[in-house]
Amino acid sequence: MDRSPALLLLLALGLCCPGIHGQSLEMKVRSPKDITQLRVGQRLELECQTDKNSGAFWIHQDKSGTLHFIVFISSVSWTTFSRDQRTSPRFEASKHNSIYLLVVKSFTPQDEGNYFCMMNFNQMLFFSPGQPAFLPGTAVPGGPSLFSIPADRRMQEDLEYFCLIFLWVPLAGLCLLLLQLLANTIVLCRHKAHHNPL
Template sequence: MDRPPALLLLLALGLCCPGIHGQSLEMKVRSPKDITQLRVGQRLELECQTDRNSGAFWIHQDKSGTLHFIVFISSVSQLTFSRDQRTSPRFEASKHNTVYLLVVKSFTPQDEGNYFCMMNFNQMLFFSPGQPAFLPVTTTVPAATTPGPTTPGPTTQCGITEKDSCQKTSDPGLCLLLLQLLAITIVLCRRKAHHNPL
């Protein structure tokens, strides 16, 4: 009998690592004070501050809502970037005690979006709130013209006018993030079970 992929993933996760739960975490992401004034080419540093020493993931949600795994920083400071690379042309990462640092080397429009930190501790997943990082919106003042018919205001990426808030709409990307992180946890649990057989 066919089952939805999300259900199969949750069932597999329950068998692999019972007791994993998504919660809002006791970690916090710290950004520079000038993050609202980002410029193209600027170096951006984000810190994930925790009270644990069990490794952390950094994930980027772009403006379209697509999620991108960036890097896993282990408890012994080993780095695994996407596609199992040890280095990345766009990012740097490091660990200092229980602070996990992510650096965007040269900020570009494709780096805009929300950044999340995630940790797996005692078979439980902990997620940080998203840290938004966007370039300033540039507005141009139109030349004086003869008043014409009223038109709707410019739309944002959410498809609503700038007077409204994008936060009013639900974010399906968050659900996708959870499913991707659950898949990563399954892989980690299998590796742990392989190295530590009962």
């Protein structure tokens, strides 16, 4: 029994972020409005529809190919924006039934690029097809897509951040709780054995 928390910890460590899969999981990303006529200052709404209810991430790939984490929307509609913010001055996010909604409040040139929905399902990361969003007259880059760019340092940092916030922090809390329960059990057993000698 005294090995159970350590065993659980080792099993959980082996499950964290084992793979990234560039395939869809019945995930569709679309814009309800005509995205080809974007203007500066316009409100842009993007929908990610999926058949799984395990929460979804929204990621922006800018024109240089760099990935930016925007928000995580949980299965119960809680939102966590970049760097642990509950709200964002630039974005809104919500969940309605099986649709995870991302809103760019006021579109700017820095918001141009491709938008992806990502899910962590069965300990694997799945990406949706991208939704391009560019201002008229802007050449849509035919260069790197999400799965053809090299796994550069920025992408690695973003993935490590996902693991830290959504997997490691809750896991660490659970392990501390298990260790506390184990310590309490040992103390109670010794106390009982001390007061009830054979």
